[in-house]
Amino acid sequence: MAGLYVIIAGAGKVGWNLARELLEKGHEVTVLEQDRRRYLTVEQELEHAVQYGDATELWVLERAGIQRADLVVAVTGDDEDNLLICQVAKEKYLCERIIARVNNPRNLEHFKLLGIQPAVSATDLILRLIEHEVPRYGLVHLLDLPEERLEIIELVVSDEAPAAGSPIAEISLPEGALIISVLRDGSGFVPTADTVVEAGDEVLVVLDPGLEEDITAQFVGDSADGRG
């Protein structure tokens, strides 16, 4: 992905560092910052790549050249601002790619309601990392593709699971689910129909959303909560 033009709303820690990384990779970047003092600080390093102004105002976005932006990233500390910046970028200026930061995870549903995706919440990301490190629920969401209606989850096969000791072909998975990888003793492989799943294996499953519970029942058994 070479030569993108990226507009970043908000020159906080996230916005500033993101701009730095993107500039280093050779992309063109404009950061918008509405706090005058913060703008002056950031401007010392980023120079013309940062502009002073409220990114929720249309003229500020237009001055930054939103009409030709490939990507708009809204990472201010205010969820309403991030939501509206992405909404006008997408719906008024027809920007194809947007990324919004969600500061308060409780606001995530508002971003979803108004079609602002992906919306990234630090709390959510950290929670997922914790769950990945400590898979106490037996199931970890690795990737959600809501647009494509696909998810990839990871499960640890428990001793009492119906699938433990069964070849893949005999595990009754619902339609819309597929085992794509098995991790055993630290290495992963793509299973065949004859591969026997063992307790302690980590399996990666690609599935249509909503099938988690059926799949958890096969690999984890009844005791698990079943939610990532």
Added chain:
Amino acid sequence: MFVLVVGAGRVGSSVATTALRAGHTVSVIDEDPLSHERLDVELGKGWEEAGGRFTIGTALEMDALVEAGIEQAQVFIASTNGDNTNLVVSQIAQRRFEVPRVIARVLDPRRAAWYREQGLQTICPTQIAIDQLERAALAESG
């Protein structure tokens, strides 16, 4: 009618008071308890005593919106002092709770116009002031 007003500053409290006096069911949300006093003063008696409802909360709190009766609301007025809050919460009222009539106060004329085109009823006090000032100025100069 059931009227829900989010943000009871000068504008919101005045509209809420008028609606209550006109015999409508009126529920108000504001994060500042002081705005409750403003309602009492404007009405000349206790807000609840006169049948009004008041919920302390911010506009984006689903619990507060539900507690204030958004599911029954027929008219939803977003009149906090923030354009962005008004635009977000009124779209929530429109799309999630399907309130039949949703009105947002938006000070920024350009965004008020654009969101109006998108099907959200917006009232722009700035545009009203601009129109009146221009009319007054041009009338004077003849």
